[in-house]
Amino acid sequence: MQDATDPQVSDIPVIDVGPFIRQEAGAAQVVRGIEQAARDTGFFLVTGHGVSPATTARLYTLARAYFDLPEDYKRAHGRGTGVPGGVSFSPLADEALAATKGIETPGDYKESLNFGRRLPGDAWPDAPEGLEAAFGDYFSEMETLARHLRRIFCSAIGLDPDYFEPAFENHLSALRVINYPEQEESPLPGQLRAGVHTDYGFMTILRSEASSGGLQVQRRDGQWLDAPCVEGAYVINIADAFMRWTNDEWVSTPHRVANPPAGKGGSSRRQSIPFFVNPGKETLISCLEPFCAGGAKYEPITYGDYIELKTRQAFGQR
Numbered sequence: 001m002q003d004a005t006d007p008q009v010s011d012i013p014v015i016d017v018g019p020f021i022r023q024e025a026g027a028a029q030v031v032r033g034i035e036q037a038a039r040d041t042g043f044f045l046v047t048g049h050g051v052s053p054a055t056t057a058r059l060y061t062l063a064r065a066y067f068d069l070p071e072d073y074k075r076a077h078g079r080g081t082g083v084p085g086g087v088s089f090s091p092l093a094d095e096a097l098a099a100t101k102g103i104e105t106p107g108d109y110k111e112s113l114n115f116g117r118r119l120p121g122d123a124w125p126d127a128p129e130g131l132e133a134a135f136g137d138y139f140s141e142m143e144t145l146a147r148h149l150r151r152i153f154c155s156a157i158g159l160d161p162d163y164f165e166p167a168f169e170n171h172l173s174a175l176r177v178i179n180y181p182e183q184e185e186s187p188l189p190g191q192l193r194a195g196v197h198t199d200y201g202f203m204t205i206l207r208s209e210a211s212s213g214g215l216q217v218q219r220r221d222g223q224w225l226d227a228p229c230v231e232g233a234y235v236i237n238i239a240d241a242f243m244r245w246t247n248d249e250w251v252s253t254p255h256r257v258a259n260p261p262a263g264k265g266g267s268s269r270r271q272s273i274p275f276f277v278n279p280g281k282e283t284l285i286s287c288l289e290p291f292c293a294g295g296a297k298y299e300p301i302t303y304g305d306y307i308e309l310k311t312r313q314a315f316g317q318r
């Protein structure tokens with residue numbers, strides 16, 4: 001656990017959003033703090049968020065039990081059979097996030113389990129018992145927190161509190177639990193736990209975990225910062241589609257997950273839980289009025305087309 005007052009991490013603030021959620025004194029200060037962070041690094045931590053610790057702990061524990069099952073068993077849930085609302089396992093080194101930035105690296109040293117209510121997967125396994133319910137319950141908690149955060153953003157931007165809500169009626173959000181195993185052998189040259197990338201959608205709500213080899217965020221001047229890890233807090237970051245919506249005034253910042261120092265072995269396993277908040281496919285991403293006084297930098301585009309464009313750009317099939 002790092003001290004959040006350490007000068008190296010002070011660029012990423014920890015904000016208690018409780019006063020805003022309860023509409024108490026201090027709500028305006030919450031809005032100001034978040035707006036500043038959104039313009040600065042695009043990263044901040046929230047406490048006072050109201051997410052159930054028991055629901056979080058249950059998902060964490062059941063996912064961990066799943067990752068400890070044999071590889072063959074896990075791979076049976078990564079076949080892409082297209083079950084709506086199913087689960088999808090992605091094995092170790094299957095994904096190289098840096099490829100989205102045009103950087104060629106070996107696959108990331110992680111495995112993950114993925115779910116979205118409107119996304120395809122495979123049939124849920126029977127074991128560990130309760131896994132599907134744990135994902136579903138945590139997903140609901142995240143939907144609630146995402147709504148609170150959107151209302152804070154509206155207040156910061158000067159929009160009606162529910163301005164964004166129609167965009168999220170059929171949202172394509174995705175919940176992922178990531179297991180970063182200990183590294184008994186050295187990673188390959190250029191291989192990280194997760195390569196440098198930005199998130200594509202609207203924002204990400206991350207349940208992080210203190211460990212050696214954790215989340216790092218790149219400041220605008222290029223310097224890498226260790227994201228602070230505060231027990232019970234969530235790390236929030238602005239993602240690409242939201243940055244475009246704000247005419248690049250709010251930033252989607254590159255981040256990565258570092259390897260643990262060599263020799264850390266058994267003490268370095270880490271498990272994180274990102275919830276990627278994505279709008280519905282038909283949502284039009286068009287410069288928000290308060291940001292376009294000087295002219296909009298981008299053409300309006302639907303979220304569905306935007307994702308297609310980003311994917312094509314990232315993987316070079318223009």
Ligand SMILES: O=C(O)CCC(=O)C(=O)O
Binds near residue numbers: 178208215257272
């Ligand atoms: O595990 C983490 O701390 C961050 C993971 C991440 O940035 C991602 O999966 O997009």
Ligand SMILES: [Fe+2]
Binds near residue numbers: 197198199204255
């Ligand atoms: Fe990310």
